[in-house]
Amino acid sequence: MGKxxxxxxxxxxxNLQTSFFTKDLELKAVDGVSFTIPKQxxxxxxxxxxxxxxxxxxxxxxxxxxxxxxxGGEILFKGENLLKKKESEMRNIRGNEISMIFQEPMTSxxxxxxxxxxxxxxxxxxxxxxxxxxxxxxxEMLELVGIPSPKKRVKxxxxxxxxxxxxxxxxAIALACNPNLLIADEPTTALDxxxxxxxLDLIKNLQEQxxxxxxxxxxxLGVVAExxxxxxxxxxxxxxxxADVKTLxxxxxxxxxxxxxxxxxxxxxxxxxxxxxxxxxxxSPAEMPTGCRFAPRCPxxxxxxxxxxxxxxxxxxxxQIRCWMHTDEWDGVKDREVTVHG
Amino acid sequence: xxxxxxxxxxxxxxxxxxxxxxRWNDIFYKLRTNKSAVIGGGLILFFIFVxxxxxxxxxxxxxxxxxxxxxxxxxxxxxxxxxxFGRDIFSxxxxxxxxxxxxxxxxxxxxxxxxxFLGIISGYYGKRTDSIIMRTMDVxxxxxxxxxALAIVSVLGGSLVNVIIAVAISSIPIFARIVRSSTLSVKKxxxxxxxxxxxxxxxxxxxxxxxxxxxxxxxxQATLSIATAILSASGLSFLGLGAQPPTPExxxxxxxxxxxxxxxxxxxxxxxxxxxxxxxxxxxxGDGLRDVFDPKTKD
Amino acid sequence: MIQYIVRRIxxxxxxxxxxxxxxxxMMHLVPGDPAQIxxxxxxxxxxxxxxxxxLGLNDPLPVQYFTYVSNVVQGDLGNSIRSGRDVGDxxxxxxxxxxxxxxxxxxxxxxxxxxxxxxxxTKRNSFADTGIMIVALFGLSMPNxxxxxxxxxxxxxGMDLPSWIPFLENTSWFKPSGWGSFSQIVLPVIxxxxxxxxxxxxxxxxxxxxxxxxxxxxxxxxxxxxxxxxIYRHALKNALIPVVTVVGLxxxxxxxxxxxTETVFAINGMGRxxxxxxxxxxxxxxQGTILVTALLFVFVNLLVDIAYxxxxxxxxxx
Numbered sequence: 001m002g003k004x005x006x007x008x009x010x011x012x013x014x015n016l017q018t019s020f021f022t023k024d025l026e027l028k029a030v031d032g033v034s035f036t037i038p039k040q041x042x043x044x045x046x047x048x049x050x051x052x053x054x055x056x057x058x059x060x061x062x063x064x065x066x067x068x069x070x071x072g073g074e075i076l077f078k079g080e081n082l083l084k085k086k087e088s089e090m091r092n093i094r095g096n097e098i099s100m101i102f103q104e105p106m107t108s109x110x111x112x113x114x115x116x117x118x119x120x121x122x123x124x125x126x127x128x129x130x131x132x133x134x135x136x137x138x139x140e141m142l143e144l145v146g147i148p149s150p151k152k153r154v155k156x157x158x159x160x161x162x163x164x165x166x167x168x169x170x171x172a173i174a175l176a177c178n179p180n181l182l183i184a185d186e187p188t189t190a191l192d193x194x195x196x197x198x199x200l201d202l203i204k205n206l207q208e209q210x211x212x213x214x215x216x217x218x219x220x221l222g223v224v225a226e227x228x229x230x231x232x233x234x235x236x237x238x239x240x241x242x243a244d245v246k247t248l249x250x251x252x253x254x255x256x257x258x259x260x261x262x263x264x265x266x267x268x269x270x271x272x273x274x275x276x277x278x279x280x281x282x283x284s285p286a287e288m289p290t291g292c293r294f295a296p297r298c299p300x301x302x303x304x305x306x307x308x309x310x311x312x313x314x315x316x317x318x319x320q321i322r323c324w325m326h327t328d329e330w331d332g333v334k335d336r337e338v339t340v341h342g
Numbered sequence: 343x344x345x346x347x348x349x350x351x352x353x354x355x356x357x358x359x360x361x362x363x364x365r366w367n368d369i370f371y372k373l374r375t376n377k378s379a380v381i382g383g384g385l386i387l388f389f390i391f392v393x394x395x396x397x398x399x400x401x402x403x404x405x406x407x408x409x410x411x412x413x414x415x416x417x418x419x420x421x422x423x424x425x426x427f428g429r430d431i432f433s434x435x436x437x438x439x440x441x442x443x444x445x446x447x448x449x450x451x452x453x454x455x456x457x458x459f460l461g462i463i464s465g466y467y468g469k470r471t472d473s474i475i476m477r478t479m480d481v482x483x484x485x486x487x488x489x490x491a492l493a494i495v496s497v498l499g500g501s502l503v504n505v506i507i508a509v510a511i512s513s514i515p516i517f518a519r520i521v522r523s524s525t526l527s528v529k530k531x532x533x534x535x536x537x538x539x540x541x542x543x544x545x546x547x548x549x550x551x552x553x554x555x556x557x558x559x560x561x562x563q564a565t566l567s568i569a570t571a572i573l574s575a576s577g578l579s580f581l582g583l584g585a586q587p588p589t590p591e592x593x594x595x596x597x598x599x600x601x602x603x604x605x606x607x608x609x610x611x612x613x614x615x616x617x618x619x620x621x622x623x624x625x626x627x628g629d630g631l632r633d634v635f636d637p638k639t640k641d
Numbered sequence: 642m643i644q645y646i647v648r649r650i651x652x653x654x655x656x657x658x659x660x661x662x663x664x665x666x667m668m669h670l671v672p673g674d675p676a677q678i679x680x681x682x683x684x685x686x687x688x689x690x691x692x693x694x695x696l697g698l699n700d701p702l703p704v705q706y707f708t709y710v711s712n713v714v715q716g717d718l719g720n721s722i723r724s725g726r727d728v729g730d731x732x733x734x735x736x737x738x739x740x741x742x743x744x745x746x747x748x749x750x751x752x753x754x755x756x757x758x759x760x761x762x763t764k765r766n767s768f769a770d771t772g773i774m775i776v777a778l779f780g781l782s783m784p785n786x787x788x789x790x791x792x793x794x795x796x797x798x799g800m801d802l803p804s805w806i807p808f809l810e811n812t813s814w815f816k817p818s819g820w821g822s823f824s825q826i827v828l829p830v831i832x833x834x835x836x837x838x839x840x841x842x843x844x845x846x847x848x849x850x851x852x853x854x855x856x857x858x859x860x861x862x863x864x865x866x867x868x869x870x871x872i873y874r875h876a877l878k879n880a881l882i883p884v885v886t887v888v889g890l891x892x893x894x895x896x897x898x899x900x901x902t903e904t905v906f907a908i909n910g911m912g913r914x915x916x917x918x919x920x921x922x923x924x925x926x927x928q929g930t931i932l933v934t935a936l937l938f939v940f941v942n943l944l945v946d947i948a949y950x951x952x953x954x955x956x957x958x959x
Binding site (some may be wrong): 061094099107109121125126170 | 855856857859860861862863864865866867874875878879882
């Protein structure tokens, strides 16, 4: 779009903090998250629900609503801090340079507007097109995302489309203005398995065609393995492990990551067998442990883990880990065998 | 308690007694901390207090005429002034408080009893019974607003008792509808089928299992209906079809004031304010109860 | 859709039959002899007997009912006891006065109610929201006949204004009675519309809050849509769907409420006709007026239901 090319990373988040405020409590939903998405690459953010993934993505677009608030950090998009932008400047970025697709295609489209009106709105806002031109472009977009007979579809209402179709429409809306960054928040969770693969392929193909960065939020490591370049594993509002996808799958370091991996069924087996699942549940934000947040559920946790929060350590390759086991202060059993798919 | 069904009452699908009492404790706690419920409930308690003890302390008797001092504006002698017969408006308002509450409570109690009965029968038995009852309710609902009560009073003749009957009848359909839909949703639950399979009588199922589940929407609606009932009843009295003179009924007092708007506006002003506050109290309480009983409709 | 309309129209038939039975029975439920009541209490026996014969009151009830319905269908609502005129003629122009009153009041209520509700919802928990909701609660709790009297006192009789206000000496801006000119219409319409405005405001607010929390509103924001357009293009349309049903019910309620308003403002509409006829025990007129009002209400509800179905078609999520 003719903007200076002085940045290396499409998105750089530094120490992002987003909290929700109740009468007398501050709940830190995102607590010091940092990560980077290089140009045209895909970053996967993985974690259970409640880990702060979705809040992180909404923070990037500054769509956090009361009583939530971004309280600290930087969000550098193409080198510029989004948190310093005016609301009107943010509006020019939303749906134009950064787009987002959501988990629930069934409820994410406006039931009283036609498909064409909803896709065309992006063109009208950001490119100032007329109603007619916008409709024409909408037809093209529907074609791009692989919806048959698009000329008929633009005149229809969402209730006339299936879930998979609606998610394609969401993608069409998101990609309408050729964004530099696409945030996909669990784009396939609500869909059938066969449709899931189609949608992921579609996103991947379009990424190559359009050359955008993608932030893919998911709880499904299988999806990560197939689509991502770099992965951030989040737990309770923090990044606990951050690595390129090969390293992560070859040598997962954090016990939480290992736990997540053990809970994916191997491809060649039926899901009926015992999947190893991480015991316990994510602690509620109001009762966050003082030490490592994963300690209450961690099979390796020691007194140190329970009392003191580990720092995020960065190795020579730039991979990061937040775990006492990988520090010199570790006071537990050192050479414990850690296996995946054991 | 000796029936074989006793064990069914305590299994997981049917809310056990302790779970139910915990639920009520929970509700009382929420009511105490709900601003609307406290304000509305407090006001109503105040009016009940006034009803019981007020008449003992009024400065004048409500019906004593004093033609020398008629249509006096508020003064230290007559706090809210006097009406066209020189009667003390403050004393009349106090004496009329009970009438207002009684009309509100009794017409809703009557209407709700019939409505709940019809609603449960309709929802529980379904089919033809249901369609006959619900079509009848539709007919009653076809007379908009105060018109049904008006028609009934025009037949029965104007008196406070007839007003209560008329207002009660016009409040039946809403109770029948609400209770019917709750009954239908409870009836769908599996344990009701199980109970029936185990041979529980319809009456037992209705009283032990269906009725407790319709109480919360019922309480909310009853409170809001009292507000409407008071408005309708005072309207009928205002039209001269309700309480007959010299009863200190607020709507009738307002009607007296109509003719003196030019020189003595206070005669119409104060009874109106009294009605507004009582009705407001029931509406506020109703809002509060709804927040507590049915949190999903809250904002 | 056409199927739905046909079914909905068929559904009103039992209601119409029920309404006619109820209105028909009014005459017979009144304690005493209908013929005696109609002829007047002091009428000689012979006259009463004649009347009874003429009105077919000696026939069995089902026959009487059938005659009544077939007369009504042919537009014959009977004759007034007081004036001897045809009831249809008695109602005549008064019908339109009441419809006009209820219609203007509905328009006012919808207009004010929706604006207030939207402001309240979008500025949730603000000073404006609290203020609007308190006013709405009062609007809901006020007897409209009292509001009417107060409006007459303040703006028809009027109060003297302080001398520093130029041109205006007092607030007697409107007329306290009658129907027709603008200055006669304003106060009754406010009187009748206030309660409905309050109900619509509360309803719009909660419906709007519900819609604002929906996923598709977030989608619109993520698209870069301006907040004002999010509210008016994306949210309001959806939020108004449930409000539509209430508007129909309100219009009907206002037809009933017009009785009180017409009495307060001495407006010659159907409401006042009913009241006057009740006190004169002119039952054919009472019956006719109530029947006409109920039929009108049923008809309006039919229209609203069809409109609602039409709007709601897009919302069905299945």
